[in-house]
Amino acid sequence: MTVGLFIPCYVDQFYPNAAIATLELLEKLGVRVVYPPRQTCCGQPMANSGFEHLTKESNDLFIKNFKEFDYIVAPSGSCVLHMKEHLHSDRYPAEAKAIQGKVYELIEFLTDVLQVENLQARFPHKVGLHQSCHGQRGLKLASMTELVAPAFSKPEQLLRMVEGLELVELTRKDECCGFGGTFCVAEEAVSVKMGKDRVADHLQHEAAYITGADMSCLMHMEGILRRQKSNVKVLHIAEILNAQEL
């Protein structure tokens, strides 16, 4: 099995450690991983802003980069959801469809495909889990508080395998952080207020780290935490699942 590693553009540029942890984690689990070097962006920022018609080139580029792999894995629920819902191509329609069936967000790849039952990881800290909307409601990584349905959480399932990690309970388990792509600047006031409220929930429950499957939400919350001069840090879930702290 060869996995094509899909690293979202902003993770590549700003959060290489999340990408390195994803790569190392998959390798540790015995997966052959290849990173196609010519990848850029999945096109979501344009599409969510109403410019899906401008994503033809990024779609075709994505298909060329990833069509040959058995699976495509990315440390981002949002970008994966975008590919699953909106990847299309007039030039490579069959390849686009095939990719939609084999692109996975990291967490679901670990729980559903690799069916990981234990991890050699240690992270002795209090951690708050931020359920990113596109991962949770879009990819169904966890049950949703709105629905009358059995509870489950794939990210929690993995975090519970990490030695020493203490998950904190949140008052609002799955409220949006307000990042929302270009929403974060177009609707700056509401975006920031949502982020502040989300961060406050984690702080109230004494989380030392906020983690999640989407670095974009974490980047937004990190920006708020740092402006507040808080000591609380954000870490992508891959970095925690790959941690070997003593």
Added chain:
Amino acid sequence: MKETEDHATLAEAFNADEPRVNWHDETLWFIRQKRDKAAHTIPDWELLRETASQIKHNVLSNLHDYLLQFEANAKANGIIVHWAADAAEHNQIVHAILQKHGVDRIVKSKSMLTEECHLNEYLAEHGIEVIDSDLGERIVQLAKEPPSHIVLPCIHKKKEEIGDLFHEHLGTAPGVSDPQVLTEAARQHLRETFLTRRAALTGVNFAVAETGEFVICTNEGNADMGAHLADVHIACVGIEKIIPKREHLGVFLRLLARSATGQPITTYSSHFKKPREGHELHLVFVDNGRSTQLGREDFRNSLKCIRCGACMNTCPVYRRSGGHSYHAAVAGPIGAILAPNLDMKKNADLPFASTLCGSCSNVCPVKIDIHQQLYKWRQVIVQEGYADRKKTMGMKAMTQTFASPSTFKLAGKAGRWFMRNVPFVLNNKMNPWYKQREMPEPPKESFGEWYLRNRKKTDE
């Protein structure tokens, strides 16, 4: 005329008072939690939603037939049925009925449709006084404001502010904000209104095709009070409010109040089938853009809406921007997918007032794919040319960068270099990200560069 400010601008103003935003958010979140509790009392809740959605699907596919069936049955019952193509015609029909009876003041129970048609303003211009009898609606009417929420019209007002309004308009003592006292004052004021108005106007929650009857759901009984005491009852209804059979109320009434406020059912679910002896019962069917929406395949499901307001209560953006920021009769996520159909230019901003978190679609009792429609409206609005030029240019530049791996790498490297070495280029007030958030700390090396140094050789 001054252009309507957009959602972002209005929401920014709303956010100037953070404690008030917190209060607004908590109040609506409390209702969302009540809704969750009520939903969880029904193990088959999701099946109930699916059933309601399918019934409405059938309605939308056979709307023409159900409307005619309703009309025939209603006429046989003695109801006078009218058809209005748009808001103007609706207002004219209502006005003509009132003129015929020489009525110059009416009592009205809650009807978002008449808000959509701006009936109150129209009648006022024609010398007819309208008193809204729903307590929340009366409060916003006294404040000369539109409702900020379809179920909770004055949810944006604190009790102290209501006390001030009642002091000014209803003569309560200054500084009184005890809800019991204020409600009693409203009760006495409205009682006089109910007793003296010869015509009553109401909305409609469900029109039953099979029987030609209609159902109005209220908690205050104000629709009944108005309609039963008046000689003329005019009910205004959007054409999508049809349900095929009376038994379907067993699905919708269970969903409506639980979704709206977390109650098992509204206090009053009143059925109106025929006029009393010597009285008149009118029903005005209104299209006002609904046929157009029915013809938009991607958006037709929005017509399934039963106006419960659950999508507003759950929406993290609505809770933190307030209903008035949506500058449309129906606010929140559902308003944002309905309003562009009525006026795409004026409401072009609304589908963007969302993070697409999807919570709205999850609470919707008729399973409207609200957040997917928000995404689709964004595409339509841009294609129709309603996106602003700056944004279009930015998006085009972004597309160019992402289309070329080498440009992307160069831009990324340059960007990170600037952020590290001349941070003031980005860290200033021109950058909306930086206003209340720090920029990410740019690493020296991108993942791509790291990979090249650490893994590439083993791959080859």
